[in-house]
Amino acid sequence: xxxxxxxxxxxxxxxxxxxxxxxxxxxxxxxxxxxxxxxxxxxxxxxxxxxxxxxxxxxxxxxxxxxxxxxxxxxxxxxxxxxxxxxxxxxxxxxxxxxxxxxxxxxxxxxxxxxxxxxxxxxxxxxxxxxxxxxxxxxxxxxxxxxxxxxxxxxxxxxxxxxxxxxxxxxxxxxxxxxxxxxxxxxxxxxxxxxxxxxxxxxxxxxxxxxxxxxxxxxxxxxxxxxxxxxxxxxxxxxxxxxxxxxxxxxxxxxxxxxxxxxxxxxxxxxxxxxxxxxxxxxxxxxxxxxxxxxxxxxxxxxxxxxxxxxxxxxxxxxxxxxxxxxxxxxxxxxxxxxxxxxxxxxxxxxxxxxxxxxxxxxxxxxxxxxxxxxxxxxxxxxxxxxxxxxxxxxxxxxxxxxxxxxxxxxxxxxxxxxxxxxxxxxxxxxxxxxxxxxxxxxxxxxx
RNA sequence: GACCCUAUGGUCUAGCGGUUAGGACACCACCCUUUCACGGUGGUAGCACGGGUUCGAUUCCCGUUAGGGUCGCCA
Numbered sequence: 001x002x003x004x005x006x007x008x009x010x011x012x013x014x015x016x017x018x019x020x021x022x023x024x025x026x027x028x029x030x031x032x033x034x035x036x037x038x039x040x041x042x043x044x045x046x047x048x049x050x051x052x053x054x055x056x057x058x059x060x061x062x063x064x065x066x067x068x069x070x071x072x073x074x075x076x077x078x079x080x081x082x083x084x085x086x087x088x089x090x091x092x093x094x095x096x097x098x099x100x101x102x103x104x105x106x107x108x109x110x111x112x113x114x115x116x117x118x119x120x121x122x123x124x125x126x127x128x129x130x131x132x133x134x135x136x137x138x139x140x141x142x143x144x145x146x147x148x149x150x151x152x153x154x155x156x157x158x159x160x161x162x163x164x165x166x167x168x169x170x171x172x173x174x175x176x177x178x179x180x181x182x183x184x185x186x187x188x189x190x191x192x193x194x195x196x197x198x199x200x201x202x203x204x205x206x207x208x209x210x211x212x213x214x215x216x217x218x219x220x221x222x223x224x225x226x227x228x229x230x231x232x233x234x235x236x237x238x239x240x241x242x243x244x245x246x247x248x249x250x251x252x253x254x255x256x257x258x259x260x261x262x263x264x265x266x267x268x269x270x271x272x273x274x275x276x277x278x279x280x281x282x283x284x285x286x287x288x289x290x291x292x293x294x295x296x297x298x299x300x301x302x303x304x305x306x307x308x309x310x311x312x313x314x315x316x317x318x319x320x321x322x323x324x325x326x327x328x329x330x331x332x333x334x335x336x337x338x339x340x341x342x343x344x345x346x347x348x349x350x351x352x353x354x355x356x357x358x359x360x361x362x363x364x365x366x367x368x369x370x371x372x373x374x375x376x377x378x379x380x381x382x383x384x385x386x387x388x389x390x391x392x393x394x395x396x397x398x399x400x401x402x403x404x405x406x407x408x409x410x411x412x413x414x415x416x417x418x419x420x421x422x423x424x425x426x427x428x429x430x431x432x433x434x435x436x437x438x439x440x441x442x443x444x445x446x447x448x
Numbered sequence: 449g450a451c452c453c454u455a456u457g458g459u460c461u462a463g464c465g466g467u468u469a470g471g472a473c474a475c476c477a478c479c480c481u482u483u484c485a486c487g488g489u490g491g492u493a494g495c496a497c498g499g500g501u502u503c504g505a506u507u508c509c510c511g512u513u514a515g516g517g518u519c520g521c522c523a
Contacts, residue, residue, distance in 0.1 A: 042523065044523075117521095125451095133452090138452065138518095139452080140519090141449090141518080150520085152521095154521040158521080160522080181516085182516090183517090183518090183523095186518070217516070250460090253471095273454095275455065277461090278460080280460065280473070286473055293485095333484070335485090404482060413483095419483060420483055423483085
């Protein structure tokens, strides 16, 4: 049997991090079993669904690299799509739902009530054989004891989620439904509907939810809940995927940093955990760092330039080799690309602001002649590479009878304005003799 | 209120009757070092509680508690 899974988001204007993980699990399952990954847009709540909102979903999935085998090609509900089961927007499948409702009506399995059409739900408990949770016997709640029937079509003619979801899964030949555990209780309704349509339901796999750090439910407003900020702040998509796959799934052998290929190879439902996981931004950052430091130079450069541009630093006005050399000194030094403007801004700002606290410590009178001496030693240099710079600084320190650190700190501050940054000798070499001399002069004048 | 799921350090997790309870993030100390970061070494910290079953429970069963989910003419 060829496996067919789907990710069926409702376009709300953002992709929830939990939704991203649901998409990932479906995608991984499809890839692992060489099945088909379907993207279906559940836009039945017409009023609040816009093309822009759909675009957010499409772009987010594309950014993550979760390519769908079937589904829309554009955010336009009436636009083109790939796959044989389209259209993949629920708003375009009204006739299918109506036909199914007619069938139910004619067989006495649904009835009209106050303008709406309701499904005659069975009064007995439903057994759900879940691939993750195991066998669940879903008893009726006290409210359902009174009236277990539920609405299929609203009085305004709009079909509701439970109906659309089931009909689409049926018509699209979905074999496995991998979704958040928040749907587990509803699954009884879905199974009853499949039975009413006289077809076996798909296999269900309800995956645990992602909670906030404090254990509360993660909603759209919570920090980190939407994927968009990660895209904006220059996170590495592979890092997000790697982190997300470890929330609720475990390879069982302590492996954490894993290339996507390995995850695809190893991912399967039996290793999916049953308990909810809390979202840990710190660990995500660490993992993102691990990925960003091993990025190809071109990828690193691209993400770095993007981050700088977002902070208003236009690297285009500098020679490309200079920009590349500058960025090379930052590899492995910052956790987030969004830290880069503060970290490497001095390369692109002719007059970087000096950290006042550091100035108080390093720009003291006794350092004035020392910096002046170093400035002259640098001025006399014909080569200006890291080794030469380092040797010259060390030699000057010896002449002065001080440790190298005594020169290192004020020099760094003079040239970058900060106490932290890339390797000093490399940074000075990139900056070039002219800029270095100029900034040293400014610092010396400032001390005076 | 009813129903469903869950419970190993602060967080993600390994464990599937007998372990000095392992790994990772975070944190602390030390080392390395031109700052920071990396790296290295060491450390703090955990089986929610109460009953069973068993020679023996983190592990199996029941209960309690706690957290999460669902019971919509939202999805």
